[in-house]
Amino acid sequence: MHPAFSVIFLTTLIGAGQGMFMALVTGQVYSMANLLEAQDNVRFYAMGSLMALVLLGGGLVAAVFHLGKPSYFFTRAWRGVTQWRTSWLSRELIALPAFMLAVFLYGLVHYLGWTGPLFVIKGVIPVDASLIIGTLGVIMAVVLYVCTAMIYASLRFLQEWHSPLTVANFIFFGLASGFTLTAAFSAWSGVGLVGFYGTWAVVFTIVAAITRGFSMLRNSRIKHKSDMRSALGIRHPKITQCSMGFMGGSFNTREYFHGKSPATLEAVRLFFLICVFALPVALLAASNAMQSEYLPILAFVVQYLGLLAERWYFFAEAKHPQNLYYQTVG
Amino acid sequence: MTQLALVIDLNVCVGCHACVTSCKEWNTSGWAGPMVDQRPYDADPTGTFFNRVQTFEVGEYPNTETVHFPKSCLHCEEPPCVPVCPTGASYKREDNGVVLVDYDKCIGCKYCSWACPYGVRELDEMQKVMKKCTLCIDRITDQTKPESERKPACVLACPTSARLFGDVHDPDSEASVAIRERGGYQLMPEWGTNPANHYLPRRKTRIQIFEDELERADNPLDKEHPLPAASGDTLDDVSF
Ligand code: SF4
Ligand code: SF4
Numbered sequence: 001m002h003p004a005f006s007v008i009f010l011t012t013l014i015g016a017g018q019g020m021f022m023a024l025v026t027g028q029v030y031s032m033a034n035l036l037e038a039q040d041n042v043r044f045y046a047m048g049s050l051m052a053l054v055l056l057g058g059g060l061v062a063a064v065f066h067l068g069k070p071s072y073f074f075t076r077a078w079r080g081v082t083q084w085r086t087s088w089l090s091r092e093l094i095a096l097p098a099f100m101l102a103v104f105l106y107g108l109v110h111y112l113g114w115t116g117p118l119f120v121i122k123g124v125i126p127v128d129a130s131l132i133i134g135t136l137g138v139i140m141a142v143v144l145y146v147c148t149a150m151i152y153a154s155l156r157f158l159q160e161w162h163s164p165l166t167v168a169n170f171i172f173f174g175l176a177s178g179f180t181l182t183a184a185f186s187a188w189s190g191v192g193l194v195g196f197y198g199t200w201a202v203v204f205t206i207v208a209a210i211t212r213g214f215s216m217l218r219n220s221r222i223k224h225k226s227d228m229r230s231a232l233g234i235r236h237p238k239i240t241q242c243s244m245g246f247m248g249g250s251f252n253t254r255e256y257f258h259g260k261s262p263a264t265l266e267a268v269r270l271f272f273l274i275c276v277f278a279l280p281v282a283l284l285a286a287s288n289a290m291q292s293e294y295l296p297i298l299a300f301v302v303q304y305l306g307l308l309a310e311r312w313y314f315f316a317e318a319k320h321p322q323n324l325y326y327q328t329v330g
Numbered sequence: 331m332t333q334l335a336l337v338i339d340l341n342v343c344v345g346c347h348a349c350v351t352s353c354k355e356w357n358t359s360g361w362a363g364p365m366v367d368q369r370p371y372d373a374d375p376t377g378t379f380f381n382r383v384q385t386f387e388v389g390e391y392p393n394t395e396t397v398h399f400p401k402s403c404l405h406c407e408e409p410p411c412v413p414v415c416p417t418g419a420s421y422k423r424e425d426n427g428v429v430l431v432d433y434d435k436c437i438g439c440k441y442c443s444w445a446c447p448y449g450v451r452e453l454d455e456m457q458k459v460m461k462k463c464t465l466c467i468d469r470i471t472d473q474t475k476p477e478s479e480r481k482p483a484c485v486l487a488c489p490t491s492a493r494l495f496g497d498v499h500d501p502d503s504e505a506s507v508a509i510r511e512r513g514g515y516q517l518m519p520e521w522g523t524n525p526a527n528h529y530l531p532r533r534k535t536r537i538q539i540f541e542d543e544l545e546r547a548d549n550p551l552d553k554e555h556p557l558p559a560a561s562g563d564t565l566d567d568v569s570f
Contacts, residue, residue, distance in 0.1 A: 001444075068438015068458025076437045079417035086413035089441050093416055157410075157447040157521060225520045226447065228386075232399060233515045233529055236388045242396070245350070245382035248374035251452040255440065321518065322449025325384065325401065 001158070002258050003315035009062035011148055012177070012307045014096065015170060017055030018141040019178015019204075020185075021103050023197055024048045025134035027182075032126070036196060041110040044191055045130070049107025051185060052178075056100050063096075088154050092147040099144050102137035106130060145171045152314075159222050160318040165215040169314075172208035173276070173307055179204055180280055180303050184296040187287070194296055198284040205303075209277045212310070216269075219317055226321040243330030253326050258316040268313050275306025333407060333427035334465055335498045335526035336482070337505045337514055338400055341533045343492040345383055345398030349484030353381040353402075353463075356483035361468035366456035378454045380463040381484055397532060400484075400493070403450045403463035404517065404525030405429050411442040411451065420460070427499075427526060428467055433459045447521050465495075498526055 024045060030036040039045065064073045083090040109115065109130045117126035149170035152161040183197035228239040244253075258265075280303040287295030357380060358365040367377030381402040388395045405422075409429050412420045419435035420442045422428070431442075436459040443451035443460060451462045466482040469475065479486070485495045496505030505528075508514060514528035 066439060068436070068453065072437045072458075076417065076435065079419070079435050080437060080439075081416075083413075083416050083418050087416045087441075089414065089439065090416035151441070154414075155445055158444070226518050230518045230520055232386060232397070233517055233531070234386075234388055234397065238388070238390050240387045241384065242387050243385040245347075245384045245401075246376070246379075248369070248376040250376055250379070250382075251443070251455075252449045255443065255453070256449070320444070320449070321447045321521075325449050330385070 001315045001318045001320060002255050003312045004066060006062050006066035008308055008311040008315070010059045010066065011170070012173075012304065012311055013055045013062065014059035014144070014148070015174030015307075016177040016181055016304065017052045017059065017103075018099070018144055019174045019176070020048065020052040020055065020181050021099075021106070021178070022138050022141050022175065023179045023182035023200070024052070025106075025138050026200070027193060027196070028130065028134060030196070032131070037192065039191060039193070041113050041115060043189060044186075045110035046107045047189070048182065048185055049103050049110065051181075053100060053103050053107065056096070056103065060096065060100075088147055088150040092144065092151060095140060095144040095147045099137065099140040102133060102140050106133045106137055109133060142171070145174055157226075157321050158318045159224060160219045161314075163215065163218060165211055165218065168211040169208065169215060172204050172211055173310065176201055176204035176208050176276075176280075177300065177303055177307055180284065180296065180300045183284065183287075184300040187293040187296040190293070194293075195288055198288055198296060201299075202281050202284055205277055205281055224319065224321070226324060228324055231321070231324040241325075241328040241330075244326050244328055247329055249329075250326075252322060256320045256323055256326070260316065265313065265316055268309050268316070272306045272309035272313060275302050276310055277306075279303070279306070331427065331499060332425065332497045333405070333499045333526050334470065334496070335405055335427075335505060335528065336402070336465070336485070337494040337496070337498075337508050337528045337530060339492045339494070339508070339512075339530040340397055340399065341492075341530060342490045343383075343398045343400060344490055345385055345396075346489065347383050348487045348489055349400055349493060350379060350381050350383055352483040352487035353466075354379060356466060356469065357464065360466075362461065362464045364454075364456070365461065366454055368455055376455075378452050378461055380450075380452075380461065395532065401448070401450060402484075402527075403429060403446075404448060404523075404527040405463075405465065407524040407526055408522060409446075410521070410523055411446045414445040415442050423467075426471075426497075428465045429462070430464055430467060431460050431462060433457065433461075436460050447518055447523065448525075470495075498528070 027036060031038045064070050067073055080090055080093040084094055115128045115130050117128050120126050146167060149167040153163060153166040156162050179197050179201035183194050183201055186193040186197055229235055232239060280299040283295050283299035354365055357363055365378040369375050381400060384399045384401060386397045386399055388397055405428055409422055412422050417435045417437055419432045421430060423430060438453060438458040440453060451460050454461045470480050481495050485493045494505050494508055496503035498505050500506060508530060509528045512530045514530050516525045516528060
């Protein structure tokens, strides 16, 4: 497949935004259980929600550029929510704004300080509005991860993507980058949660390394179901295309071939293996030791760049069966 | 239910591209148009087509065979391109099984084309909506045309009659009979898309003739070989 930057930015930005929101809610739950110190409503939760919202908004802007024409966003995109019964893309188009609304409300409730307990469960768990919205938001974040990933994982012809590992990767990459970002945010705003978020970020990064490792292993051994024989219905082991019927390319040649050499692909893979997994873990560990406020920020920047490369590679490594029909210019 | 489809005979297709040009001519000016070209007279000309004719070589020299292979949307009976569309722009007509795109609803997200294993959907570079073969829906449903012209443009244009058009659910249609009697098959059956369009395979016409059927052993006109010694009866000796 030809990697489209609109989708690369969309999926990585919202993935990190979802992860960050889940990190904020996790922090809140931990501090309610007195496992962490309580944080400032405005400076930590409201600002953090705003940051997550900015990432999600950035993803939305990237998505607009994936439409045929950006103007379709205003004139037609509303139709995209109508086919949720069958289309994962439609489901994502519902889940994303719904989740953004939850993040907005969560931030707003914290900003306005409406965090007095509404009721108390069994006399020990005080439930306030932010906890309710936060819990619903976390569920929506997970739903959104699944919707985004299933857009790819549900296409059975794209065998590299058609696997539960795709869903796992999207979730754990999102959580890893979101928790790294929250660690960076904590460090930057002088909140003592860098260690907490950093630890979780490392855990999620390692889990993501495992699931991505498995998917790369799976893809390196994949046996494609379609070949020239089934594409043409001619039973002969040697079929060569003489002409694809045109010389100057078409949508089919532009959309489904990345046009890069195997060496480039290998280089991109090496880059993302280092930047997504190795470097952030090292940087977060170092920041823990050195109490630096810059290293977590650097860790996030490096990991995000790595994730852009990872997503590029994710597209490039998928081979569409239609390519069988477009092999020889002529 | 009716399922309209094309049946393409690879045995007679000569790869002349008449279907490609007639398709473009009809559809660019019709309901599905325009089908825009970019740089038509420059290097790298490109544009939207609903139908392409490709050429393949089967086998290894000197035992090769050239196969011309016209290719367009197969109007699958289980079209994977339809359920994935977020807007409902892609749909399959209930009454005749033709898979269509509503250009006023399509947002050009390309997801349907990812979901088609055959690579027959093309995004129009000017309108930025997804386009594909409509089986000339505006033509085959036009009741003002005489019956003989209510066929896709490609079918009417094909000089070798390599393209048959009909209802593949009607067992007596020309298309169904051709599929049944001449080994019609579907492309990439492994995906369960159940394409309505079928292809008829290349055929070799061979007659089995043995040497002794051509040459009578006791041919009296044979000057080169001596006549066989009369040993036993020959057919000529049998009296009735
Ligand atoms: S050939 Fe492709 S575009 Fe046509 S109906 Fe089948 S899946 Fe859809
Ligand atoms: S490109 Fe158009 S027809 Fe295809 S899935 Fe997107 S909205 Fe539907």
